[in-house]
Amino acid sequence: MSSILVILVDKQYPMSADIQTIGDIRRFNRFYTGMIGLLNQHILESNLSLSEVRVLYEIGQQDKCTAGQLIAALKIDGGYLSRMLKKFEKEGWLSRQQSTGDGRTFFLHLTNSGKKMLAGLDEKSTEEIRQLVDPLPEKQQQQVAGAMKTIQEVLSAPSVAPVADIHFRYNLLPGDVGYLIYLHGHLYARESGYNLEFEAYVCKTFYEFLPTYNPAKDRIFLATVDNQIVGAVAILGSSRHLAQLRWFIIHPDYRGRGLGKKLLEQALDFCREKHYQKVYLMTTSMQETAIALYKRAGFRKTGEKYLQQWGQQLYEQRYDMELF
Incomplete structure (x- = not known):
């Protein structure tokens, strides 16, 4: 939502960086921050700081937002966030709802007043950008937007390894299960609002699996980057024909x-290699992205029941796939 773009350059920049390049970036940084009025104390003529606007926007984007999710997503100090949330409640923009499954968890929601206030900021931000680019021909508008997208993609890329750097292994090493x-x-x-009961459940499943692991x-399939696990799936043989x-x-x-x-x-290739005739999985209705992937692979939903667990009200679902 925010129209603000800032490129911060550490004074202790790497020696490999070209001095001219660094100078160009710093000049752009000064130009753009001046262009959008970032040096003003408050954002969009409101009495809110940039951090406060970001927090409000993040709460407005999530159905069941928690303080822990905000800290992880925005890299914000917990004490500072707590003071913000109290301010929002005092202004009547925010309400807290205690989880029915875990009394220690509170979901954050914008009130109608908060939604109205945020919508007003969104409109002002949109208008600010419109005034900035309207004088430009359409082609130049697209060039500006494309250049900004390139900046975002390039500066985000170093934290993620290229696909070619992802390696796979199929054995368990000490520490893998814990991670x-x-x-x-x-x-x-963070993503589904599950409480500690879910982590205990995962612990239990591995505890039951390891003594019988054969x-x-x-087989455990692990995707790693620099020896750090970034993806995983497992196939467990339930019987001669079922996995x-x-x-x-x-x-x-x-x-x-x-x-x-x-x-x-x-995982499915391994099932065929071992001549399993059917493979099944258990999931919940909340895992929509994974379910879409399962369906594309050939899984079909064969069962569903309503449950209240892990601090959520959800539907547990079973999916099966015939292999032969």
Whole structure:
């Protein structure tokens, strides 16, 4: 929503950086911040700071937003966030709803007043950008937008390895299970609002699996970058003809790159190699992206039941796929 773009350059820049390039970036930074009025104390003629606008916008984008999710997404100090939220409540922009499944969890929602105020800021931001680019011909408008998109993509890219740098292995090493439990607990809390009961559930499933782990019938598929797990799926042999797909997860930084599809294909190829006739999985209705991938691979929903667990009200679903 915000029209603000800032490129920060650390004074201790790498020696490999060209001095002319750094100078150009710094000049652009000064030019653009001046152009949009970033040096003003408040944003869009409101009494809000940039950080406060970002927090309000993030709350408005999520159905079940928690303070923990805001801290993770915005890299914001917990104490500073707490003071912001109290201010928003005092202004009548924010309400808190206690989770029915976990009394320690509170979901943050914008009130009607908060939504109206945020919509007003959004309109002002849109108008600000319109005034900035309207004097330009359409082709130049597209050039400006394209250049900004390029800046975002290039400066975001170093944190994510190229697809060619993703490696796969199919054996469990010490520490793998602990990290997979952490990844499930952290991501499902952040993205689905699950509480600690879910992490305990994942712990239990691995505890039950490890003593019976047999590479002749079971396989873990791990995608790694610099020896760090960024994706995983597993096939567990349930019987001679039936297998279960479990623990399918992709780190957010590596989604949308075909990694999930590749892991799923490897898992199904293993099932065929071991002559399993059917493979099934259990999921919930909240995992819409994963379900779409399962369906494209050939899975069909065969069961569903309503549950209240992990701090959520959801539908547990079973999907099956015939292999032969």
